[in-house]
Amino acid sequence: MLAVDQWAALEEDLGPRWEAAKLSFSAEEARAVPESATVLAPLGPGRAGRALQFEVARLGGGPEKLRNLLGRLDDKRIWGTLELLEARQATEPGLHAVPAPRATLASAWDQELAKLAPGWRDLLCELELDSSDYVPRAALLGAPLNPTRRHDALALRFRVSDGGGYGTSPGMARRCLERMDAEGITGRVTVLHGLADTDRAATQGPVWRIGGKSV
Numbered sequence: 001m002l003a004v005d006q007w008a009a010l011e012e013d014l015g016p017r018w019e020a021a022k023l024s025f026s027a028e029e030a031r032a033v034p035e036s037a038t039v040l041a042p043l044g045p046g047r048a049g050r051a052l053q054f055e056v057a058r059l060g061g062g063p064e065k066l067r068n069l070l071g072r073l074d075d076k077r078i079w080g081t082l083e084l085l086e087a088r089q090a091t092e093p094g095l096h097a098v099p100a101p102r103a104t105l106a107s108a109w110d111q112e113l114a115k116l117a118p119g120w121r122d123l124l125c126e127l128e129l130d131s132s133d134y135v136p137r138a139a140l141l142g143a144p145l146n147p148t149r150r151h152d153a154l155a156l157r158f159r160v161s162d163g164g165g166y167g168t169s170p171g172m173a174r175r176c177l178e179r180m181d182a183e184g185i186t187g188r189v190t191v192l193h194g195l196a197d198t199d200r201a202a203t204q205g206p207v208w209r210i211g212g213k214s215v
Contacts, residue, residue, distance in 0.1 A: 003070035006082040011063060014087055019058050021087045023066075025073075026051040027080040036080065037133040039072050041184030047131045053085065105177035108189045113170060115191070121163035122195045125173070128155040129187040134180075138187075141179040144172050157192075 003025070014021060025045075027036045033050055042065065045052040056062040070082070103111065105127070112125075127147070129138055132154055139147055145158035145168050161167030168176075177189065 002074045010084050017090045018087050019090050022055045022085040024051045024053045024083045025080050032078045036078050044186040104181045109174050109177050112191045119196045120194050123160040123191050124193040126155050126157050126190050134185045138185050142176045
């Protein structure tokens with residue numbers, strides 16, 4: 001059955017008062033998983049084996065957006081199974097509360113900078129990604145950050161400097177994150193460590209040691 005037809009059947013079963021639904025799409029062929037993840041990227045899917053899990057809100061055009069993306073899967077002849085994992089129903093007729101959307105990576109970056117004390121100069125930051133499919137593309141779009149991969153997590157680390165030392169400028173960091181937002185890459189941005197009033201003394205800046213390794 002076409003993916004759009006599977007959604008039509010599931011949507012009918014949800015009834016008139018559903019407000020959000022968590023769904024899973026499992027491609028029939030393992031080699032089709034990366035391409036299906038790319039098609040469904042605007043929904044911010046998380047990957048669990050061959051399954052891509054995502055949530056759709058009823059208001060704000062969610063069902064129509066999903067229908068269009070599933071149509072793209074059908075057009076590309078990516079066959080699979082769409083399943084309903086769970087659904088939330090409105091507590092009162094006509095009441096459909098929509099979950100607050102996750103902050104974009106760029107806005108999350110702005111929030112992290114706003115927490116810092118004035119006069120900061122050097123930061124060690126981390127971008128934790130929601131899916132392994134995002135890692136190669138995020139590393140490419142974030143190339144100006146000179147990111148390093150954390151092999152024990154779906155995360156990239158990078159340095160930012162506001163004082164001419166080693167590290168990308170905060171403005172360029174934001175621009176890289178904006179590019180990732182534009183391609184539907186989701187995750188969390190965190191400032192792990194920050195220093196202020198540092199004196200480089202003819203060096204490129206501070207060195208952090210984490211787990212016995214210099215970063």
